[in-house]
Amino acid sequence: MSTQLPETETQEAEPETEQPSKGDERRAKRRRRAAERERERQAEEAERAREAEDTVQLKVFRYDPEVPEKEKPRFDEFHVPFTKGMTVLDALMYARDTYDSSLTFRHSCRQAICGSDALFVNGRQRLGCKTQIAELEEPIRVEPLPHQEVVKDLVVDMEHFYDQMEAVEPYFQTNSLPEGELDEQRQTRENREKVKMSTRCIWCGACMSSCNIAAGDNQYLGPAAINKAYRFAMDEREGEDIKQQRLEIIEQEHGVWRCQTQFSCTEVCPKDIPLTEHIQELKREAVKNNLKFW
Amino acid sequence: MYEHDVIVVGAGGAGLRAAIAAQEEGADVAIVTKLHPVRSHTGAAEGGINAALREGDSWEDHAYDTMKGSDYLADAPAVEALCTESPKETIQLEHWGMAFSRDEDGRVSQRPFGGLSFPRTTYAGAETGHQLLHTMYEQLVKRGIEVYDEWYATRLAVSDDERPEDRTCHGVVAYDIQSGEIAGFRARKGVVLATGGLGQVFDHTTNAVSNTGDGVAMAYRAGVPIEDMEFIQFHPTTLPSTGVLISEGVRGEGGILYNAEGERFMYEHGYANNAGELASRDVVSRAELTEVNEGRGIEDEYVHLDMRHLGEERIIDRLENILHLAEDFEGVDGLDEPMPVKPGQHYAMGGVETDENGETCVAGLYAAGECACASVHGANRLGGNALPELIVFGKRAGQHAAGRDLGTARIETGKRGEYEVGEVDTPVTPGEVTGREPGDVAADGGAAPDGGHEPDGSGARETRSDGGATAELTPDECVERAVTDERTRVDALMSRDGTNHANIRAEVQQSMTRFVNVFREEEGLKQALRDIRDAREAYQDVAVSDPSRTFNTDLIQTIETRNILDIAEAITLGALVRDEFRGAHWRKEHQERKDESWLKHTMLSWNDGTPEVWFRPVILEGEEKAYEPKIRSY
Ligand SMILES: Cc1cc2nc3c(=O)[nH]c(=O)nc-3n(C[C@H](O)[C@H](O)[C@H](O)COP(=O)(O)OP(=O)(O)OC[C@H]3O[C@@H](n4cnc5c(N)ncnc54)[C@H](O)[C@@H]3O)c2cc1C
Ligand code: SF4
Ligand code: FES
Numbered sequence: 037m038s039t040q041l042p043e044t045e046t047q048e049a050e051p052e053t054e055q056p057s058k059g060d061e062r063r064a065k066r067r068r069r070a071a072e073r074e075r076e077r078q079a080e081e082a083e084r085a086r087e088a089e090d091t092v093q094l095k096v097f098r099y100d101p102e103v104p105e106k107e108k109p110r111f112d113e114f115h116v117p118f119t120k121g122m123t124v125l126d127a128l129m130y131a132r133d134t135y136d137s138s139l140t141f142r143h144s145c146r147q148a149i150c151g152s153d154a155l156f157v158n159g160r161q162r163l164g165c166k167t168q169i170a171e172l173e174e175p176i177r178v179e180p181l182p183h184q185e186v187v188k189d190l191v192v193d194m195e196h197f198y199d200q201m202e203a204v205e206p207y208f209q210t211n212s213l214p215e216g217e218l219d220e221q222r223q224t225r226e227n228r229e230k231v232k233m234s235t236r237c238i239w240c241g242a243c244m245s246s247c248n249i250a251a252g253d254n255q256y257l258g259p260a261a262i263n264k265a266y267r268f269a270m271d272e273r274e275g276e277d278i279k280q281q282r283l284e285i286i287e288q289e290h291g292v293w294r295c296q297t298q299f300s301c302t303e304v305c306p307k308d309i310p311l312t313e314h315i316q317e318l319k320r321e322a323v324k325n326n327l328k329f330w
Numbered sequence: 331m332y333e334h335d336v337i338v339v340g341a342g343g344a345g346l347r348a349a350i351a352a353q354e355e356g357a358d359v360a361i362v363t364k365l366h367p368v369r370s371h372t373g374a375a376e377g378g379i380n381a382a383l384r385e386g387d388s389w390e391d392h393a394y395d396t397m398k399g400s401d402y403l404a405d406a407p408a409v410e411a412l413c414t415e416s417p418k419e420t421i422q423l424e425h426w427g428m429a430f431s432r433d434e435d436g437r438v439s440q441r442p443f444g445g446l447s448f449p450r451t452t453y454a455g456a457e458t459g460h461q462l463l464h465t466m467y468e469q470l471v472k473r474g475i476e477v478y479d480e481w482y483a484t485r486l487a488v489s490d491d492e493r494p495e496d497r498t499c500h501g502v503v504a505y506d507i508q509s510g511e512i513a514g515f516r517a518r519k520g521v522v523l524a525t526g527g528l529g530q531v532f533d534h535t536t537n538a539v540s541n542t543g544d545g546v547a548m549a550y551r552a553g554v555p556i557e558d559m560e561f562i563q564f565h566p567t568t569l570p571s572t573g574v575l576i577s578e579g580v581r582g583e584g585g586i587l588y589n590a591e592g593e594r595f596m597y598e599h600g601y602a603n604n605a606g607e608l609a610s611r612d613v614v615s616r617a618e619l620t621e622v623n624e625g626r627g628i629e630d631e632y633v634h635l636d637m638r639h640l641g642e643e644r645i646i647d648r649l650e651n652i653l654h655l656a657e658d659f660e661g662v663d664g665l666d667e668p669m670p671v672k673p674g675q676h677y678a679m680g681g682v683e684t685d686e687n688g689e690t691c692v693a694g695l696y697a698a699g700e701c702a703c704a705s706v707h708g709a710n711r712l713g714g715n716a717l718p719e720l721i722v723f724g725k726r727a728g729q730h731a732a733g734r735d736l737g738t739a740r741i742e743t744g745k746r747g748e749y750e751v752g753e754v755d756t757p758v759t760p761g762e763v764t765g766r767e768p769g770d771v772a773a774d775g776g777a778a779p780d781g782g783h784e785p786d787g788s789g790a791r792e793t794r795s796d797g798g799a800t801a802e803l804t805p806d807e808c809v810e811r812a813v814t815d816e817r818t819r820v821d822a823l824m825s826r827d828g829t830n831h832a833n834i835r836a837e838v839q840q841s842m843t844r845f846v847n848v849f850r851e852e853e854g855l856k857q858a859l860r861d862i863r864d865a866r867e868a869y870q871d872v873a874v875s876d877p878s879r880t881f882n883t884d885l886i887q888t889i890e891t892r893n894i895l896d897i898a899e900a901i902t903l904g905a906l907v908r909d910e911f912r913g914a915h916w917r918k919e920h921q922e923r924k925d926e927s928w929l930k931h932t933m934l935s936w937n938d939g940t941p942e943v944w945f946r947p948v949i950l951e952g953e954e955k956a957y958e959p960k961i962r963s964y
Binding site: 063066068073103106119122123126132133137138140148152165187188194198202205206210214218223224228235238268271273 | 660832875878
């Protein structure tokens, strides 16, 4: 295996390079044999899977700027034994652990709550962990989220998404906190219901990736960030003057008015947040707001 | 090298709360986390936060319930801190805007939970953890606290004084997942570990894939004792293919458990003739596994949880998210068919030994949240007590690390004074593989062992060999040295040929699930130790085959696997030495709680690669109250 070390100083720490001891040689030999066995096992597994009846065929996007063979984007094919209940994420993990440990993707919770495995599966933004293989047509094409820079394989750069989320002052602000440290700022049930769906966002970025406007206008806040603004603007506990400030943020040039109600964000959101509706409602609020000052 | 007053490792509930608290004390604080904060597993918590908020309830009652629930293995000073501070901390979240469920009068809602004498579980629908995590992250953004996200911490920079109690933690080494850079993070005042759970030690868990016990393993290898590791909570209703949790609410609403023969086994086989499906978590878990072991399981693996008779309307009204979970993660329509369920690892009661201020015996090193053991859960955690633990002890650790005087802790840490030594008869030698060469795999992460290397790369370290006369390194040098160690290790892992970590990991996970699960027998525990030993030997040949420095998850997982090995062994050693039945820990040969000999914590010290078992008495006297062990029945 090759190493590509960005730093040379680390090289010096390598032990006794000139005169390998007998022990070193033995260890190296043992490891080479271990690697050999590993490769044989992978090949056998792959062969078995290809021949088995109930397998799933995946075509997975591969790219790594650092590795010569992967510099040019390509698709790799994996055959994975199918089991009932299997999700796209399960299949990817199987392929990685069994055939190719360099296959790279983000994932963690496996239950649609951490938002890290939004992928482009058969032409649509979905969470890998929440998508049943049984419901997809084969071969299953797995690609990174479109309109985001690819870091490696299925991993995209999320910085821009986070920046937009943070541009809307995404934190609770109020001028009327109760005095006592054990006193609550009462909120009606209706008001909590009103903001409830908007609080479910897991920052997966699927909506942003599906949005044509966001693709064309890099500064557009995008559905997730506007939804975040909605979450606070509609919270009765924040008070009128802060709401005013929030409306100013979402009314700016690259705010709500960019949305052309194409509904693609609403369609792909894995948490069923009525994004387009929320954007529309904020547009109405913005209009009312301006009328007040005519 | 990056430098801050306080470095918090981990950005779940505990890490975020610690960072906010440290900043409020005026410290310059930064978080280092392998996942972006909102991806932390705290987001998965469903049920709620226990806090005595209402008239008719009191922190004393909460403390009593917690001590009883712990099967008298929690330390009273920590439990009192938890219960007195949880109300204020919970309302603090409310003041930060957290979207709690609301009562008619606009106050936050509370509901009943297992083992609680008052409905004191404060909640936000069935997504309390998600709301809590996001609310706290919002506060972080508001305060502009620096976050190094997708940075994987691999090693603590700790001075190498002979006794852990004399050591100081000066920072951590972390690896930038995106770029491959390995860098030192020097902490002028303190490091707070908040790395969360360790569910990945088992092959079936409700925990996230990233919960690999990194913090516990790092602290353990740096000399900090770890406590009560054998106490692992198993949840009876998790989906077989993924481990996704099906809330207790289903049985609460009247869901029924059936075996393959269609028998309602909780009654028909006499596991719980009164409570039936609603018996406590450990009882139901044992019943399900007995059914499977006796051949009455479905596909030899699971049982059925049926809620169809509740009717569509009621299901949609109260259990809607369960329908989604079963559908999305198991491909089963809960309205039409029963759901498959089996027990799964859920929570680690043990962890890094800390006092009630979150401090460990190593100066400048703190731990909070699921990776820590303060200890508030003892042998068994009550549902709804982990989230308050995050905010209460996260805050305390953050404040203390930033220099605030929290008074002298009543819980002692480290091996000070007299302690009882434990003896455990192991079939193989636990601990590290000896005869390690400098710069060899050393997928280590603690203080360098004897025969580690000197900063000049020449081999043996001068310090420990001469009886503890420490060559004083400056804090900067201490961090630098740890960085060099880490670079050497990573280079070695990447430059050689060898086995992939995935098989090694899978074998340990399977062995743990088979032998150190809900049921534990002496021979099985010994077999697990043998399997772990084999895995350790195999790990000597581990290699990373992805040659790239960009987002190398192969490398990260290889390092995590080493942590899994050490943690798995610690859990098994604890389980083997504790020959009694207490809380979640069941032993076939010892089916009673033995208060005369076992009202004490199991402690484990790494001791330069030779795990050492010792004990510390449990503290049952609180500031105002003493807790008398009683039979735990509900
Ligand atoms: C499904 C489920 C439901 C639950 N429901 C409840 C409930 O209703 N009520 C309750 O009280 N408790 C509940 N619990 C328990 C509770 O949620 C957890 O104990 C708690 O959230 C753990 O929080 P934490 O901050 O300690 O860790 P986590 O939230 O897991 O965060 C760990 C952090 O550490 C970081 N990290 C880990 N290793 C490294 C490393 N090497 N380098 C850098 N960063 C690292 C991660 O990136 C992450 O940010 C539940 C648990 C589960 C799994
Ligand atoms: S709004 Fe929906 S699609 Fe967009 S980031 Fe949030 S959860 Fe993902
Ligand atoms: S893995 Fe967390 S959302 Fe899919």
